[in-house]
Amino acid sequence: MKVGIEPLLKLKGIEKSFAAKVLDNVSFEIEPGEIVALLGENGAGKSTLMKIISGIYTADVGHISFENSTLILKGPKHAQKFGINIIHQELNIVKNRTVAQNIYLGREPKMSGFLGKLGFVNYRLMKSDTEKALALVNARQIDPNQQARLLTTAQLQLVEIARALSMDSKIILMDEPTSSLTEDQSDILIELIKKLKSDGIAVVFTTHRILEAFGIADRFVILRDGKLVSDVPAKSATYENVIEWMVGRPIQNLYPKTKVAIGPEVLRVEALSGGINKKSDFTVYKGEILGFGGLVGAGRSELMYLLLGVNRKKSGSIFLYDDEIRIKNINDAIRLGIGFVPEDRKNQSLILGQSVRFNVALAGLKQLFKKGLFISNNTIDRTTSEYIKKLSIRLHSSKQAVRSLSGGNQQKVVLAKWLLLQPSVLILDEPTRGVDVGAKAEIYQLLGELVSKGITIILISSDLPELIGLSDRIVVMSEGRIVKVLEQEEATPHQVMYYAGLNEKTAEVVNERNLQP
């Protein structure tokens, strides 16, 4: 730290636990006008730390001081009074209100005198203040009276920053500000962050695009499993260092993948495209677990949606056992023996209010449980209890609502629903998200058994140790394209993260600065 500059914010020994410890003895300081990149894997504790600084959570243990006096925040509104503002990844915008109404939501300037006391808003003042705020973020082209829903995501981001500036910010926290922006839009945002710095405003941001952080950050603060592992000036770090710090944990031997002989080709995808996905090809073999790695938003789930007929594809052919198949909707895919466990268990997989047996039987109702016009409740009961036992789903009764089960057991219900259809290919999208360690190990065990029975598995996972531990090969995607297929021997967290962060632009940076892993 340079001599003579007093830190703006000091964090000392911050700890926070929910069910488990999320932050453990984290200390660092932020100087005025400093740009800090807060980096770490999913679940490292970045968001929780941001929320503590911005008053949304309170730390269990630890001390925060701001401008040399102790800071105890009562909530985000209280933090705003000190000039600490947070911009969430999911923007806080009321879409059907105007830009000005959004910027001044909850603190609208009132008219003078009696009318103001009655609550009448001074629209003229609000509009001119909004114009000033928008000018600060170089967004004069945005009309304060325009409805927010007509703006692009990038513009909304600028509106959020303008709102933060209109509150006289000293620190602005940004959670994944560029995750939904295109390259050009990110560039505008980065310029803006530099401008904020020159105005003496400190910016703390998180990003999954590590190379981007090299372009703007003064300092990297890196968290791993809730602990601060590194706090270094950006100049003295290399890309390789950063990734090492982020993923440095040894991979535990959670993955009992029994070596299965890889058999003949099962599924082949050629030039599949649509939506954000550029033409993609891949092949899966019998007995294989094919992993899909990449950042959130890289288009992994979307590629599967195209394959399964959930979203309409623009081009491409799909071959099952070398025969071209036509999949118009997911029903066709299921009929052909492809099962799909989606990413979002609560919204895409389960009918939470219904019973375990209802959920288990749902996908197989027509094929397996119908006798003539009616469904056979006896067969359903028999099959359900068979799979409850097989997957050791812990419950009181199969008539129990799925809602009341733990995350791991809920996921096993979803697996049971698909397994009883005896698929030849099973696509799993983040199958262990929100699942406790014990149930995770059981699910890994199960996947191992499935491949040894000849089922082919496609596994999308953002959990790197899991992805690397389970997969025979890993397809790495970035920005809708497949950028690399890694063999098991060469797959390391570094490799996966390295290729996941690549795009046309950052690839240049890598070459220029010689950041090859």
Added chain:
Amino acid sequence: MKVKKLINPFLQSAEAGAFLAVIILGIVLTTASPQFLTVSNLTFVARGFSFIAIASLGVGLVIITGGIDLSVGSIMGLSGVIAAFLSSHGFGTVLSLSGALLVGVIMGFLNGILVAKAKLAPFIVTLGMLSIGRGLVYVVTGGWPMQGLTKPILFLGQGFFLGLPLPVWIMIVLLIIMQIILRYTAFGWYVYSIGGNDEATRLSGVFVDRIKIGVYVISGFFASIGGIVLTARLGVGETTAGNGYELNVIAALVLGGVSLSGGMGSAVSALFGAALMGILRNGLVLLGVSSFWQQISIGTVIILAALFDQIRLKYSK
């Protein structure tokens, strides 16, 4: 905690409130009025609420999927006058009935297509259809009651079989059919499943759109049956028949424990709810309460039923 154990399964069933209310109301009315618990009065009450109950069975299906059908009152009215119109033009019983039922099916199909394929809000679509249906009633009748229903059709509304009015028999048969559909067919499971989670159902390989169209068609079909029976009971095709019934139907379903947010309810809910409203009305008449106060009482009971449901859900967790 033995009491809690006994009460719990009861509290967990959605029909509990209406069932309890029917029993309590029955006891109160039996002590308050000697005319209540007589065969002739109860027969009369049952026929009175059967039309609402029949329409409720169909709308219940729609509501369980998370939708709503406001057009049933108009479909009832239109089917009734179509039956009368066809009869009076010499088409005979079978053709008149088929024509009337077809009208309900077509209107339900239009509702379904607009909701499932055009992705319009069910409230708006069926509100529009409510207006269209009632307008068509006036177009068909020119605003005058329509005479000329055939004898067999009149029998459907006015006749008796084994001591029970025919509308009550029709209600019972449809109730049983609906209960079987909901419990023992894949279609019935999908109805609940869609109401619980539309997206998860689709990703389980169910053709959600087809099921949605199906429930609106069934709703229209049942409303047609209700409308024909109601018209037959009245003896003429009245332009105002079924006017405002959609609200009675929804009220009956809510009273019976069908959740307007979807995923919960049963055919029995529709029956209990309609019965509760019918008995309440009858009781108020027997007790000499003015019809103005009857409306207020029914409104109060609907709100109380919703409150009870909230408490029930909280307690059963």
